[in-house]
Amino acid sequence: xxxxxxxxVGSSLARPRPTMRDVAAAAGVSLKxxxxxxxxxxxxxxxxxxxxxxxxxxxxxxxxxxxSSLRRAxxxxxxxxxxxxxxxxxxxxxxxxxxxxxxxEVGVGVLAASLDQDADRERRLVAAFASRRVDGLIMVPxxxxxxxxAKEIRSGMPIVFADRLPRGLAGDGVLTDNREAxxxxxxxxxxxxHDRIAFFGGVLGIATAEERYLGFLDAMYAAGLQVSSxxxxxxxxxxxxxxxxxxxxxxxxxxxxxFFTAQNYLSIGTSRALxxxxxxxxIAMIGYDDFEFADMLSPSISVVAQDPRRIGxxxxxxxxxxxxxxxxxxxxxxxxxxxxxxxxxxxxxxxAREHG
Amino acid sequence: xxxxxxxxVGSSLARPRPTMRDVAAAAGVSLKxxxxxxxxxxxxxxxxxxxxxxxxxxxxxxxxxxxSSLRRAxxxxxxxxxxxxxxxxxxxxxxxxxxxxxxxEVGVGVLAASLDQDADRERRLVAAFASRRVDGLIMVPxxxxxxxxAKEIRSGMPIVFADRLPRGLAGDGVLTDNREAxxxxxxxxxxxxHDRIAFFGGVLGIATAEERYLGFLDAMYAAGLQVSSxxxxxxxxxxxxxxxxxxxxxxxxxxxxxFFTAQNYLSIGTSRALxxxxxxxxIAMIGYDDFEFADMLSPSISVVAQDPRRIGxxxxxxxxxxxxxxxxxxxxxxxxxxxxxxxxxxxxxxxAREHG
DNA sequence: TTGAAAGCGCTAACAC
DNA sequence: GTGTTAGCGCTTTCAA
Numbered sequence: 161x162x163x164x165x166x167x168x169v170g171s172s173l174a175r176p177r178p179t180m181r182d183v184a185a186a187a188g189v190s191l192k193x194x195x196x197x198x199x200x201x202x203x204x205x206x207x208x209x210x211x212x213x214x215x216x217x218x219x220x221x222x223x224x225x226x227x228s229s230l231r232r233a234x235x236x237x238x239x240x241x242x243x244x245x246x247x248x249x250x251x252x253x254x255x256x257x258x259x260x261x262x263x264x265e266v267g268v269g270v271l272a273a274s275l276d277q278d279a280d281r282e283r284r285l286v287a288a289f290a291s292r293r294v295d296g297l298i299m300v301p302x303x304x305x306x307x308x309x310a311k312e313i314r315s316g317m318p319i320v321f322a323d324r325l326p327r328g329l330a331g332d333g334v335l336t337d338n339r340e341a342x343x344x345x346x347x348x349x350x351x352x353x354h355d356r357i358a359f360f361g362g363v364l365g366i367a368t369a370e371e372r373y374l375g376f377l378d379a380m381y382a383a384g385l386q387v388s389s390x391x392x393x394x395x396x397x398x399x400x401x402x403x404x405x406x407x408x409x410x411x412x413x414x415x416x417x418x419f420f421t422a423q424n425y426l427s428i429g430t431s432r433a434l435x436x437x438x439x440x441x442x443i444a445m446i447g448y449d450d451f452e453f454a455d456m457l458s459p460s461i462s463v464v465a466q467d468p469r470r471i472g473x474x475x476x477x478x479x480x481x482x483x484x485x486x487x488x489x490x491x492x493x494x495x496x497x498x499x500x501x502x503x504x505x506x507x508x509x510x511x512a513r514e515h516g
Numbered sequence: 517x518x519x520x521x522x523x524x525v526g527s528s529l530a531r532p533r534p535t536m537r538d539v540a541a542a543a544g545v546s547l548k549x550x551x552x553x554x555x556x557x558x559x560x561x562x563x564x565x566x567x568x569x570x571x572x573x574x575x576x577x578x579x580x581x582x583x584s585s586l587r588r589a590x591x592x593x594x595x596x597x598x599x600x601x602x603x604x605x606x607x608x609x610x611x612x613x614x615x616x617x618x619x620x621e622v623g624v625g626v627l628a629a630s631l632d633q634d635a636d637r638e639r640r641l642v643a644a645f646a647s648r649r650v651d652g653l654i655m656v657p658x659x660x661x662x663x664x665x666a667k668e669i670r671s672g673m674p675i676v677f678a679d680r681l682p683r684g685l686a687g688d689g690v691l692t693d694n695r696e697a698x699x700x701x702x703x704x705x706x707x708x709x710h711d712r713i714a715f716f717g718g719v720l721g722i723a724t725a726e727e728r729y730l731g732f733l734d735a736m737y738a739a740g741l742q743v744s745s746x747x748x749x750x751x752x753x754x755x756x757x758x759x760x761x762x763x764x765x766x767x768x769x770x771x772x773x774x775f776f777t778a779q780n781y782l783s784i785g786t787s788r789a790l791x792x793x794x795x796x797x798x799i800a801m802i803g804y805d806d807f808e809f810a811d812m813l814s815p816s817i818s819v820v821a822q823d824p825r826r827i828g829x830x831x832x833x834x835x836x837x838x839x840x841x842x843x844x845x846x847x848x849x850x851x852x853x854x855x856x857x858x859x860x861x862x863x864x865x866x867x868a869r870e871h872g
Numbered sequence: 873t874t875g876a877a878a879g880c881g882c883t884a885a886c887a888c
Numbered sequence: 889g890t891g892t893t894a895g896c897g898c899t900t901t902c903a904a
Contacts, residue, residue, distance in 0.1 A: 227881035257604035583897035
């Protein structure tokens with residue numbers, strides 16, 4: 161190992177970070193002048209400003225945002241929190257990116273965390289973010305109610321809800337037209353002649369899952385179709401569960417002629433089950449949320465597509481607006497989802513093996 | 517709008533956050549006693565401790581981590597930085613999740629940001645994280661060299677590199693055996709009889725892209741095959757570029773009999789081009805990085821699979837180890853990638869239309 | 873076992 | 889234009 165590498169790795173040669181005081185001493189000015197220069201406050205002569213910048217550069221000075229935040233009147237940390245279901249889920253990863261897009265432009269950092277549908281974790285992380293004094297919070301709620309957030313909001317941590325609205329609390333939100341979009345998609349299946357439609361829904365208690373279920377019922381009732389309790393499977397938590405349930409339905413005496421899967425993981429599990437049963441070309445399917453390769457599978461998968469990155473951007477915009485105008489009324493932005501027609505949603509029903 | 521909702525949304529009723537001082541007053545003890553109780557320091561009588569906790573609870577007290585970090589001897593912020601190529605890329609999203617897995621257990625927050633292959637952004641964000649006094653940094657470097665980081669490390673911000681090693685600097689790292697794994701995959705194609713193999717590589721200057729290219733050359737040279745400059749296309753930046761280049765090669769007089777694509781986005785573009793050209797069952801393909809549905813496409817896509825979540829976990833472990841022992845020697849952990857055999861990698865070559 | 877005083881690095885308020 | 893002083897909310901140090 162070269163001396164260079166030792167230097168880079170270890171901290172035996174650790175050099176304490178210079179403070180503003182050090183920069184002031186090096187530049188031969190007062191502390192306050194350094195503060196003015198580095199914060200671009202007006203009223204510093206160019207020559208002093210240049211000396212200060214030179215000294216700061218030579219010392220590799222990094223302003224201490226922790227100290228500055230503590231002292232500043234508004235106590236802003238230039239950091240926001242983001243709580244979502246799972247950072248690694250492509251839907252939420254894109255939402256996260258949308259939030260970052262907006263924050264990056266204004267130099268705001270994003271502290272993100274996954275809740276994994278764990279209500280305790282939601283509460284713990286909200287408290288943790290409050291302790292960090294984030295300037296605001298964007299969250300995809302997972303607990304069954306969010307009334308507990310009222311006091312955090314009153315204490316100066318504005319919250320914007322993304323993808324799902326909170327319960328027990330009015331608040332700003334950005335989400336899609338879950339119920340209407342589901343209704344349209346299921347109506348499309350019905351238009352294609354389906355009357356034996358299975359519905360796979362996500363975790364109970366989560367608003368989007370409820371809304372999509374209602375949209376399914378809307379379409380079924382509007383068409384005068386009966387909803388089979390055997391084919392309505394809700395509270396599904398994973399790809400594997402969806403796949404197992406779909407496989408079970410496909411092995412039964414009477415098989416649905418179409419599936420509506422209300423979330424991306426459920427679509428993935430169901431499409432796997434259809435494929436393994438060799439029935440993917442005979443049974444129709446529409447899923448909520450687009451995913452990579454939905455158009456390349458055989459058959460290509462019709463989906464109700466959202467724009468998660470846009471949801472994130474709008475949520476961040478809304479949060480900054482709220483921070484600037486704390487007393488404006490709550491706003492809920494509903495983004496339209498679009499039914500993306502591919503092959504799987506246009507498959508016609510085949511007669512049931514047995515008549516139920 | 518109900519009064520409750522007004523309360524929740526706006527901040528006209530804003531209540532300033534209580535401080536430790538307020539808790540002390542409410543509990544009738546001194547500031548220091550509150551500090552001791554809330555930090556679980558020993559030597560406080562149970563009755564006082566109980567009174568303090570009660571008061572803190574009633575006031576909805578949230579310890580101010582900003583203030584505590586500033587005052588504490590080690591100035592730790594319980595926050596680390598994570599710089600990666602793109603938060604929304606499934607590979608990096610999983611790596612991020614691995615980092616979170618480890619940090620969550622010890623109450624450390626993760627500030628993540630995307631670099632988008634922008635060297636200036638890398639430098640800007642490193643400086644920004646230094647200003648925030650993150651306790652450490654995990655990064656996937658994108659700039660052509662990282663010697664500039666030596667001073668940040670010396671100033672007390674340890675850095676662990678993930679997925680790629682830095683240049684011009686020795687440091688801790690966690691990555692996969694890019695070169696060897698690529699060599700094995702290309703050798704597999706050669707074993708299957710291929711001698712007209714195209715290589716699609718990622719952005720030049722990025723270490724993984726270089727390593728995988730070398731692995732390709734290793735396999736080709738070992739087999740005595742000639743490397744066609746027309747079929748080696750490097751510095752590809754996007755799905756679209758890869759798709760366009762693959763389409764171009766497929767339309768030429770002489771067509772490769774197999775593709776090796778060195779990154780997930782390139783695999784996606786190439787597999788789309790193969791499909792649109794109707795040649796996906798006649799031309800072999802192996803890609804670096806697994807992706808959702810690789811096994812469900814027709815043909816299923818053989819890949820060199822990494823475990824990005826594990827990379828993230830190990831990188832975070834290594835960072836915490838480094839923080840605890842600043843003077844230990846640098847460690848580079850190399851995780852093996854596994855060649856996942858599916859259909860596309862086992863397609864046999866068909867004769868070239870013309871002999872070159 | 874408890875508390876008083878000092879001060880982390882910076883910005884606000886007010887001199888000069 | 890520039891500098892001085894005070895103090896953000898907490899932990900450290902030291903005294904009782």
